[in-house]
Amino acid sequence: MRSKGRLSDEDIHSSLRELRIALLEGDVNLDVVKNVVSRVEEKAKEQRVIESIAPAEQVITILYNELITILGDPAPLKVDPNVLNFIMLVGLQGNGKTTTSVKLAHFLREKGMKVLLVPFDFKRPAAREQLMVLGGRDGIPVFNDSSENPDIVINNAFKYLKDGGFNVAILDTAGRKEIDVEVMNELKYIKDVLHPSEILLVMDGTIGQGALTVARSFNEEISLTGAIFTKFDSSAKGGSVLSFRYVTGKPVKFLGVGENVEDIEVFDPRRLISRILGRGDIQTLVEKVERTISEQESEELAKKVLDGKFTLKDFKEELLRFKKMGGISSVVSYLPSIPNFKIPKDFSDEKMIKKMVAIIDSMTEEERDDPDIVNGSRRARIAKGAGVEKHDVNVLLKNFSTFRKLSKNLEDIDRIFKFS
């Protein structure tokens, strides 16, 4: 009985009941759940019934978009290669700061940065040893000062960083409780002295309802620039990420997915949503909604290609999509009439895609918008930042311009990804 072409209250409520449970069991904070559910309810009531789509699916689509809005856009690390940057990791005890600091150092070094790890935990037994071993294992220098006086360590580290020509210093601070005023003040002090470009909350992904108050307190005290969630290799759903975003509005930059130095991933909002909602009856519906949404995006992208508004940023997105989908281009399937189109083998070559993405990442915003300005010296810098040869940058730029012209000459696609 779908009267007046709107979703019925009954349909809405029965769908929302299950979604609410999924969110709560996924450790999303109750306040956030209530807020989201009531907004979805409001929107669902206004929505016209689409005959071809089940009401539950319509409700999930609204919720999905609501969650995507809360989770926001991905944000890269703020690191300026021309100055000395400080990155400060803060958080509750045992949530993964020390391990994450080494993962970040590793990540930044791959981007061509010279990174120093600075132990700043004078409390936990063997905190410095832990960092020394982890850094040493990966060839990342660790500042080794015998002083346990924060001011002295900062002063000495400053000099060492300047003399050594470092780009980034990562500060591994001691674990602390958000309700402990005195130790929270210590953080403020360090922040005022160093003016870090990033102050990241490192939070255990298995944390429950308390994530909201923890995130709020740290953010109020020292104004975070973002967060990294760890232990996403556990089976925890990770709803705490939503609680964090909801209360701070700050970006979640990475997820920790293991104890080793390379076990870090760039945060992907979609994957989080399917992780939380991927349960029981709603799973298939969620998957269907995801497909629809990504199809819509592909169509938009295809339109951009056709209109010639396709930028290097879009190109990167598309490359990442190839990687995820194991080689099938979603754009291509939306471009008009491609006779006998064969999917090139190279599209599924992870290594090569990684290389190309690294090159795009290594460019400045300006260069990404207008690749024509990339001259010899820029090319050298980009290559260095991405850890590739100059020649590779040339190949990428050529590939890109070919891709842009794709709409006219699709058969060319086979040639595009021929990296040497």
Added chain:
Amino acid sequence: MRILSKIKCLLTGKSSFDEIEDFLLSNDFGVDFTSSILTEMKENKINSHNLMEAFKDKVEAIVSAVDSSMRINNIPPTVYLFVGSNGSGKTTTIAKIANKLKKNGKSVLVVAGDTFRAGAIEQLSEWADRIQVPVVKQALGSDPASVIYDGLDSGIVRKVDFILIDTSGRVETKKNLIGELKKIYSVISKKIERVPDEILLVLDAYIGQNALSQIDIFKEAVPITGIVLSKFDGSASGGIVLPIIQQYGIPVKLMGTGEGIEDIEAFSCEKYLKKLV
């Protein structure tokens, strides 16, 4: 927040089921446990003014149905094994317990069974030095079962009263690490010719619903005898332990109440409730 809602209850005279539901959900008790408690209260026709009292009674009933005392073996050494997820507080808890036992005139030996995590051996050793108890250790990367065997050997030769065994943190999804735990368990049981006197799962009080999966998987590998609720000094109360006690019959035995060596207590239902409501 809690006080405000209580005042609101007093003013409106309405301590409703909705409010108790919110209270339970926002303290990590979980959807199933919360709805079962509410159903029970409704069936028992609890007056809406007495919901909080009824809740407290319920908690007391659940907690007192299990034995929360620490087991001690008649013939020393008593052997405790500590397991759990990464960073939950195992190593610190061991130091605290060793200290407490020593202060009560017992001889203690600790075993650095975490041979994986960088700095783990040094961390336990530093604690052991501070409180002056012997530690048995091997190099980073060596086989944990072998260090533990050595530790038991050494403890038995020295005739210590207690042997406390540390292990690496592990998340429940890592099959090989859970398998490693099984091996550790069987090595200990063979060596002492009985099961360890306590196998304690250390749970961080901030943990959410993942605690249930942790219990499910860990208890398949080793017979967990109790829980240590660590970081109880923080803002979280570890609501999830109640469904765990009820569902699995596994008691909470100790609470960690700080980073200091003295910060450990026997689990007290009273303190637990006091923090919660």
